[in-house]
Amino acid sequence: MKFKRTSAGFAAFLLAMPTLLVSAETQNTAEDNAEAGEGTFDKKTEVVYATLDAAGDQKDLYVVNNFTVSNFGEITDYGDYTNVQNLTDLTPIEQQARQITLNAQEEEFYYQGNLENRALPWDFDISYSLDGEETDADSLIGQDGKLNIQIDSSKNADGEELFFNNYMVQITMTFDAEKFKNIEAPDGTIATAGKNRQVTFTVMPEKEESYTVSADVTDLEMEAIEIAAVPSSVSIDEPDTTEVKEEMTSLSDATAEVNNGVGELQSGIAELNNGTASLYDGSAQFQDGITQLSQNAGGLIEGSSSIQQALNQMSESVGAGVGDVDTSEFSELPGAFRQIAGGLDEVGTGLTNLSGSYEQAYHALDQAIAGMPEHHVSEEEIAALYESGADEATVNKLVESYQSSLAVKETYRQTQEAFAAVPGALSGSTGALGEMSGNLYSIADQLESGLAASNMDESLGQLQQGLATLAANYADFHSGLNEYTGGVSQLAGSYSELHSGLGGLTGGTDELENGAGELYSGTSELASATSELPDQLQEEIDAMLSEFDKSDFEPVSFVSEENENVESVQFVIKTDSLKKEDDETSEVEAEEEKSFWDRLMDLFN
Template identity: 65%
Template sequence: MTMKFKRTGAAFTAILLAMPTLLVSAETNDTSKEEDSPQGEGSFSAKHEVVYATLTATGEPGEMYVVNNFTVEEPGKLMDYGPYSSVQNLTDLTGIEQEGNEVQFTAKENEFYYQGNLDNMPLPWNFTVTYLLDGKEIDPNQLPGEDGEIELQIETTKNDSGEELFFENYLMQISLTLDSNRFKNIEAEDGALANAGKDRQVTFTVLPEKEETFSVRANVTDFEMNAIEIAAVPSSMSIDAPDTDEMQQEMMSLSDATAEVNRGVGGLKDGISELNSGVAMLFDGSAQYRDGISQLQANSSELVNGSASIQSALQQMNDAVGGAGSGSGMDVSQFSQLGEGLRQIAGGLQEVENGLSNLSGQYAQANEALGQSINSIPEASVSEEDIQALYESGADPAVVDGLVENYQAAQTVKGTYAAAGEAFQAISPALDTSAGSLNEMSSNLTAMADQLDSSLASVDIDESIAQLQGGLETLSANYNAFHSGLTEYTGGVDRLAGSYQEVYSGISGLTGGTAELEGGASRLHNGTAELASATSDLPDQIQVEIDEMISEFDKSDFEPVSFVSNENENVEAVQFVIKTESIQKDEDDQEEESQDEEKSFWDRLLDLFR
């Protein structure tokens, strides 16, 4: 109690000592104002407004006042406007008259200040501050003295009730000053951290026309926090356009390269289209060849059966003639039947020969069609570098894989045909040779029948029979060899027909693949054409985007307006200084701590009298 009294007495003494000076100063000021106060109309060259606003800890609006500053050109009476609930002269002791929204005062200094208090005046922004302790939302009044993991979420949005011009043109800076003894492991995404003495300062920036949400996390001990400070000023800096010449040249090179890729893909598409046409012709020729081989296979059994009948008939004739002799009592009329039989055999051989000749012609046509189709496949002209370049061009990898697979399949078919070409070419001459042998045998049999008929009356029967027997033995032996060759040949035809079905199936699959490949190449070309078209004016597009971006953030042409009234003139600047309530423990809890705090000016002044 004694200590408190001593402090009070010392403070009272100091006030008494200072009061005469204050009274003299006030008296002097009043006298000077009465003598020097200008009576006429004054003028000012510029007006500045600083809007001070307080928020609750959660961001709800609180008190607000405006400090108005005038740069006086001509001392005298000045007029200002604003819906103030009260006004106060901050320059001298002269009074200020207020009637409605009109504020009238007399200014004689170069700089004049007065304060106007506002009620229910909306800010251009809404603020919401949310506090989470250990992941759970908490009332800020319950936070002082708490320990744990703290998270602050600060949200700024446009206030539709406020003046839109400030939201569109003002840059906001949100600052939090955190005691480094209380807050550890501070994390602030999108925020800048800096040291401020023994404290840590976190700063967020909100660009004009933007709504943002920021977050600060930290481990806290014995929670206390100073006010969140928000400053809003015009974003009036001018943004110079960057030098984009080099970038435009690079983009032009990219545009040219894209166009070149499109041309290359166009050529690839044309080549694949030609490949697909050639494979289609190959498929048609292969179908004709397959049909010819199938027909040849179907006729082979008839050829073999017919040849077997001829072989059996010759053997029977040879046996019959061999059993006959001069003393056998053979009827000479049977020789005339023998001649007729020889002619029938000759006719049968002629039919077989005709069948082989027709078959040879059909095979030749089918083989020629197949050869033309195979040869229509373009020679290999795509290198591994070309294929790799196609993969790196940005084309669809699935389409490129299809292109490469079908290209390789086509080249495989072409190579296989080239390797087996001699075998295909040998079939037709073999058919011709067989047909020629049959023709020769048919002619020989016919000649034998004619000789037999002409010599029956004049030739010794026994001698003729001996000659006939010798001729039939030779003919039967030769025909046995021919029949064996014919049987082997038809077996080869059967194997060829069975094997070629696989070749035909492969060519059929190749045809479907190249058709799909052509469709994929066409789609690829459409895509590269669209890409080339989209990038043809890429440098100009980039410049337009840069200009639009600069115009979005360049607010250098902003002309300030008054926050309180659009009737105010010569407004040179308007600034906003906004603060939330600090979150502190009760004074009783801090009394012991406050003894160790730095002494104020008044404490040091009073210490002079202690």
């Protein structure tokens, strides 16, 4: 009985003790409030706690305010709280409308204020699909299949824009590794935390993002999605770009040199094109002369044959006797010889003019090709130019023009001997024609003088002998003339191919000049663009630093703009977890199974 009385008394004491303690504490704090003076604090922090449902819709919101007190006493704070609660001691907190009055007697003082109808700075839209079919979160619990979760983070039009523009948001999802396999998060970071896998996404200030997570799930249950938002106030140091700028400067200098080289190449190709055009014009004149000479060769041979027949007939007639000779035919011979000689002179004059035009065109071509730059560009340098980021089409034109210029110079080197031999051949042909013409003029003069001074009756023997000699010599001349005209005809036929080739060369050099002009325009643009690369790089870096460096951000209160000395505001947000109801029911039942004493002792634990 004594034990029972003692137990009953002890129980009564335990039941009464909290009331006594609270009464004493309340009385002391009431007296302290009556005597408290004005307090001060160095800084204030706010941690905003919010709960969302599994789809991301906002539910509850409260703020834990922390003051670092410098002088104990009465402190005033502001906020549209539905209710407030002292988290530091049992001192009551007075609330009149938006004004909160508290008596801070600790260096670190905490109180909680609940908010309603206050929007977060961000909207979070969370959607779920299982095996490709979208479904609500609660229906997923206990299911198996291919799970896909999409989280869209965007600006809340009703929220405070200042936090959206300056805060970095971190979204963390925790998955039981035994239930979730083959987790994929393309834009997230996957880490191991004990037997769980954590997927983390980061949303930068002023950004709206969409993230997805997929996994093979068995008997689906999922922990709450945790979201934290903190100021992105870490100062970003400007990177050292000295080496990169030096490389860009080298690239800029290289493209400038390439542009200058292409300019010289364009000038050389222009000169080459002018030279080939002149060469083609001279070749056309030469071809016309050769063709005309070839066309007239038949008449020349026919006339020479007539002369040879006439000489033979006259020689035979004189040998047969004076009475049978028609001396009137002798007077026609000098004119015929001079006519042939005149034709040969015209041909010689044409060849002389052709030789002059050819030498002028050949000289222009030789100077143009000699003036083309002989820069050697290695395969490594060409590869480096492709890798420099320059326009690929422009680089292709540059390489093609460079290779074409090398091909032109090599082709000319191989054929230069043939080009150089043409003036000599033309000069030799002109000399041969001149010699033949001179012989014909000499024969005509001698024949004419002989006819004027001779007594035909007394000199028939001498005349017959001279005619026989002339006929024999003319046969040799006629044979040589046959060979010459045959060579001219062959030359005319072959030269047409050469002239056609020169036409193709002229067209090619003209196209090459146009391509070089386009190439020079492209390299000029490239040189101009690369010359600004270092400055453009610095501008991009400055823009990036300006976008992400929020080190100049000054915190303000989430609750009220009247609050002062706010050092930081943080957001801690959680969604509902997806758990089976049996677990929650068992926890409630376990709580109900506790005895009165267990629950009473829990108050002191």
